[in-house]
Amino acid sequence: MSVLAILEHQSGKLHRMSWETLAAAQELAAALGTDVEVALAGSGIGGLAAELAGKHAARVWAVEDAALENYTADGYTAAIEALIRKTTPALVLFPHTYQTRDFAPKLATRFERVLISDVIAARVEGGTPVFVRQLFQGKLNADVRTEGAGPHFASLQAGAWRAEAVVAGAAPVETFAPGLDAGKIRQKPEPPFRESSRAVDLTAADIIVSVGRGIGEKEKIAVVEELARALGGELAASRPICDAGWLPMERQVGSSGQTVSPKMYMAVGISGAIQHLVGMKGSKTIVAINKDANAPIFEVADYGIVGDLFEVVPALIAEIKKAKS
Amino acid sequence: MKILVAIKQVPLRDSTLRIDASGRWIEERDLSFEINEPDAYALEEALQLKEKHGGEVVALCAGPARAQQTIREALAKGADRAVHVEEENLGAFDSLGVARLLAEAARGENPDLILTGLQSDDLGYGQTGVIVAELLGLPHSTIIMQAEVNGAAIRVKRELEDGWFQHIAMPLPAVLTIQSGINKLRYATLMGIKKAKTKEIKRVTAAELGVAAASKVRIEKLYAPHKAKQAQIFEGDAKTAAAALVEKLKFEVRVI
Numbered sequence: 001m002s003v004l005a006i007l008e009h010q011s012g013k014l015h016r017m018s019w020e021t022l023a024a025a026q027e028l029a030a031a032l033g034t035d036v037e038v039a040l041a042g043s044g045i046g047g048l049a050a051e052l053a054g055k056h057a058a059r060v061w062a063v064e065d066a067a068l069e070n071y072t073a074d075g076y077t078a079a080i081e082a083l084i085r086k087t088t089p090a091l092v093l094f095p096h097t098y099q100t101r102d103f104a105p106k107l108a109t110r111f112e113r114v115l116i117s118d119v120i121a122a123r124v125e126g127g128t129p130v131f132v133r134q135l136f137q138g139k140l141n142a143d144v145r146t147e148g149a150g151p152h153f154a155s156l157q158a159g160a161w162r163a164e165a166v167v168a169g170a171a172p173v174e175t176f177a178p179g180l181d182a183g184k185i186r187q188k189p190e191p192p193f194r195e196s197s198r199a200v201d202l203t204a205a206d207i208i209v210s211v212g213r214g215i216g217e218k219e220k221i222a223v224v225e226e227l228a229r230a231l232g233g234e235l236a237a238s239r240p241i242c243d244a245g246w247l248p249m250e251r252q253v254g255s256s257g258q259t260v261s262p263k264m265y266m267a268v269g270i271s272g273a274i275q276h277l278v279g280m281k282g283s284k285t286i287v288a289i290n291k292d293a294n295a296p297i298f299e300v301a302d303y304g305i306v307g308d309l310f311e312v313v314p315a316l317i318a319e320i321k322k323a324k325s
Numbered sequence: 326m327k328i329l330v331a332i333k334q335v336p337l338r339d340s341t342l343r344i345d346a347s348g349r350w351i352e353e354r355d356l357s358f359e360i361n362e363p364d365a366y367a368l369e370e371a372l373q374l375k376e377k378h379g380g381e382v383v384a385l386c387a388g389p390a391r392a393q394q395t396i397r398e399a400l401a402k403g404a405d406r407a408v409h410v411e412e413e414n415l416g417a418f419d420s421l422g423v424a425r426l427l428a429e430a431a432r433g434e435n436p437d438l439i440l441t442g443l444q445s446d447d448l449g450y451g452q453t454g455v456i457v458a459e460l461l462g463l464p465h466s467t468i469i470m471q472a473e474v475n476g477a478a479i480r481v482k483r484e485l486e487d488g489w490f491q492h493i494a495m496p497l498p499a500v501l502t503i504q505s506g507i508n509k510l511r512y513a514t515l516m517g518i519k520k521a522k523t524k525e526i527k528r529v530t531a532a533e534l535g536v537a538a539a540s541k542v543r544i545e546k547l548y549a550p551h552k553a554k555q556a557q558i559f560e561g562d563a564k565t566a567a568a569a570l571v572e573k574l575k576f577e578v579r580v581i
Contacts, residue, residue, distance in 0.1 A: 073455075073465060098486050101443075102467045105420070105452030109459040114420045114542045117450050130545065136447055139342055140351070143546040152541075186464035190492040192485055207580055213338075231580065243506030256484055256504075264580045285578045287570065288556065292339070294549075301556040303573055305566045315567035323575050 001150065002058060003029040004089035006080060006104075007040045008097055009048055014040075017095035017156075019163035024122065024156050025093050026056055026167050031124040037061065037087060038171065041079045041178075043069035049173045056169030061087070064175050067182040073103040074185040079178040081110050086176070089151050091129065096155035108153040116144055116154040118274070129154075137273040138296035158255075158278050200234065200250045206263045207233030210253055210280070211241055214269020214290060214309055218246040223313050224268050230320045236260070238276045254279035269309050272297030289313070326380040326474065326497075328371040329434055330404065331427050331441035331453065332364040334388050334395040338446065349544050350416055360395045363442025367503040369510050370472060371440050372403045378474055381405045383434060387426045389413045393526065400521035401513035407526045408434070410534065417538035418531075420448075424456035429534040431461060436498060438479065443468050443502040451502075458500035465500040466493050470507050 005025035007018035022038060029036035035058035040048060042064070049062040063079050076099075084092065084107075094100040096118045108115040120141075121132040131144045131154055146152040202208060209228035215221055221241075228235040235251060242252040253260055254276040265283035270276060272288070272295055280286070281300050288301035289312050298304050305312050336342070336356045343352040360368075371382045384399040386392050387410035396407045410426045412418070418426065431439060439458075444451035458465035470490065471482035480494045484504055513521075531538065557573075559566040575581040 073467075098468055098484065101451055102455070102483075105450075105455040106459045106465070109421060109424075109456050112421070112541070115450070115452055116542055117452060133449075134550070135449065135547070136336070136342055136351075137338075137449070138550070140344070140547050141550045142544045142548075144542055145545050147541050147543060186495050187466060188494040190494075192489045192491045194488055195490065239505065245509070255486065257488065259487070264574070264578055285580075287574075293558075294341070296550070298556045298558075299550060300554060302554060303570060304556045304558045305563075305570060306558060307563055307566065311563035312567060315563040316571065319564075319567045319571040320574075320581060323571050323581050 001090040002035040002037045002087065003032065003091045003093065004037045004039060004084070004087060006092060006094045007038060007052070008095055008099055009040055009042065009045070012047070014048060014051070015095060015097060016163060017097060017158050019166050020159070020161040021093050021095045021156055022055060023163060023165040024161040027161070027165070028091065028093070028122060028124065028129060032090070032127070032129070034090065037089065039063055039080070039083055041068050041076055053171050053173050054168060055171060056167040057171035060171045060173045062173060062175045063178055065178050065180045067180040067185060070189050071099055072185050072187040072189055073106060074187055075180060076103045077106045077110065078180055078184070080107055082178040083176055084111070084151055092151050092153045094153070094155040096157050100155045104153060104155055111151055113151065113153055116146070116152070118157050119154050120157050120160045122154070134274055137271065138277070139294065157274070159281070195249075202234055202236055202251070202253065202258045202260050205234040205260070207231050208236050208253070208260055208262045208264070209233050209266045209268065210236040210238065210270060211247075211268050212238040212270030212276075213240045214271070215241070218244070220310070221246060223310070227266075227268070227313050227317050230317045231266070233264075233266075238270045238273075267297050267301070268313060270297055271295040272300065326374070326378050326437040327383065327434065328374060328380065329383050329385050329431055329436040329439045330364070330368045330371045330399070331385045331439065331457070332368060332395065332399055333361040333386065333442075333445050334358045334392040335361045335445055335447040344547050348546055350547065358391060358395065360398060361442055361445045361447075363444060363503060363505050365442075365510055366505050366507050367440040367442050368399055368402060368404065369508045370503055372511070373508060374438070374472065374474060380437075383408060383436070385427060385430055386410070387412060387423055388415060396526055397521050398513060400524045400526075401517040402511060403517060406524050409526050409528050410531065411528050412531050414538070417540065419540040419542050420450045420452050421456055421541065422536065422539055424453050424460060425536045426531055426534060427453065428457045428460035429536055430529060431457065438474075438497060439463070439500040440503055443504050454500050454502035461500070463498055463500050464495040465502070466495065467502040468504045469501045470504050472501060
């Protein structure tokens with residue numbers, strides 16, 4: 001009844017969130033008084049499994065099948081399902097990546113369980129885990145418990161555990177052949193691609209001024225652009241602004257856009273949904289301007305002004321110009 | 326082609342939320358509700374596919390009586406008819422339970438394609454569509470930014486992380502979860518709103534669908550998040566607050 005960590009990799013490297021998931025699995029297994037096991041699925045993944053052999057775990061499972069060379073929801077679900085039926089873990093943990101979101105709910109359904117997705121913290125109480133999730137776009141948190149026997153399934157938000165916390169050790173590697181029938185995989189994936197080379201590299205900017213839904217309409221973005229210019233920074237945006245076509249997608253910060261960590265990140269009219277926060281919470285200084293004092297952006301901000309951005313931004317531009325003169 | 330769109334009604338985005346007496350959910354009485362945003366994009370995608378290939382768009386919604394308003398709005402935008410799984414206490418069902426309601430309602434419709442938003446703005450589990458696919462034995466793909474129907478198959482553009490994408494083909498019928506921004510949302514026209522009043526909304530209950538409330542996961546407690554950092558808030562009118570912030574940015578953060 002172990003804790004099983006399902007790790008993700010691409011282009012011959014473990015996804016950075018895989019290490020965070022392993023750290024969480026080690027921590028929860030210790031708290032539950034059980035073993036941690038690690039699995040990764042693919043084709044020709046012996047090298048990656050060997051890398052994991054240097055970590056503290058009871059076993060590293062290399063789930064090998066030619067049909068797993070490229071990720072598909074059908075292939076991964078069948079492969080991991082077979083491993084879980086063999087190893088009967090109490091708890092299965094995943095990094096909350098786009099790939100996990102694509103197959104883990106399907107996998108949990110095979111066991112008549114629900115994936116507790118996008119978990120930000122976990123603790124053990126009375127011998128069972130309690131998971132913390134964000135609800136309503138980060139406005140509220142919820143403690144979530146599972147009912148009944150395992151396996152239970154949870155995926156972990158980026159940055160919720162620290163990759164550096166992974167405990168080293170020696171783990172035996174075992175290859176597991178799930179015996180997939182390639183003909184049963186219905187998704188036919190093509191190679192990943194990028195739309196175009198990015199004209200705007202936000203990751204290189206020292207100062208970023210980012211605009212969100214609070215701006216209300218496209219024409220009003222000009223005032224935030226002027227603020228960015230006054231500060232000598234790059235203009236960026238949260239997803240809804242780019243979805244609406246008000247700014248190009250290449251200016252988007254967040255899980256589906258760029259991940260930035262400038263010296264200063266100023267969020268204007270951005271409430272701070274988690275998809276945005278993961279793209280900017282590593283910034284050295286975060287400033288938030290928002291009319292809602294309860295907006296989640298203030299939870300990561302160092303400095304804030306609660307007020308109407310159409311009053312605050314022009315006042316800021318004036319003060320910046322004064323300070324620079 | 327027949328396209329089923331699963332939509333959800335959620336509290337208005339700017340709502341002030343209060344935790345209810347049970348401590349496990351929010352006080353819903355004084356809230357206003359709207360369509361879950363990613364579901365609005367799924368509906369739009371369905372309408373555009375119908376315009377291209379012909380057929381029918383059926384809106385499917387599980388929720389209490391108040392969800393009828395959101396269903397009417399979907400009909401006003403162009404859905405041909407709707408199925409409302411009327412359930413006052415949807416909170417008694419976990420994601421698997423809600424997906425069962427939707428899957429059982431979908432089964433009778435035999436759609437060629439099922440679309441839904443990639444996640445809800447309230448619970449945000451991001452898995453209803455995937456579970457529905459598994460329950461119905463259909464192939465699926467998630468976080469879709471483009472969908473192209475070619476006869477009995479569909480080719481989709483799936484969003485990956487860090488600006489990467491991937492095309493995936495699969496046979497129909499299939500289930501897709503749609504990413505916000507895939508298309509440009511339309512507004513309902515006056516004619517559409519008028520027509521919506523005469524369109525059919527079929528009501529079914531959980532009992533009629535043979536789905537009992539059950540939860541493998543439950544919310545034990547709801548609470549305001551603890552702040553990771555204590556933000557220093559500059560008070561006063563806009564000018565006073567702006568001046569204090571600029572002072573900080575100039576002398577401590579040193580970016581001016």
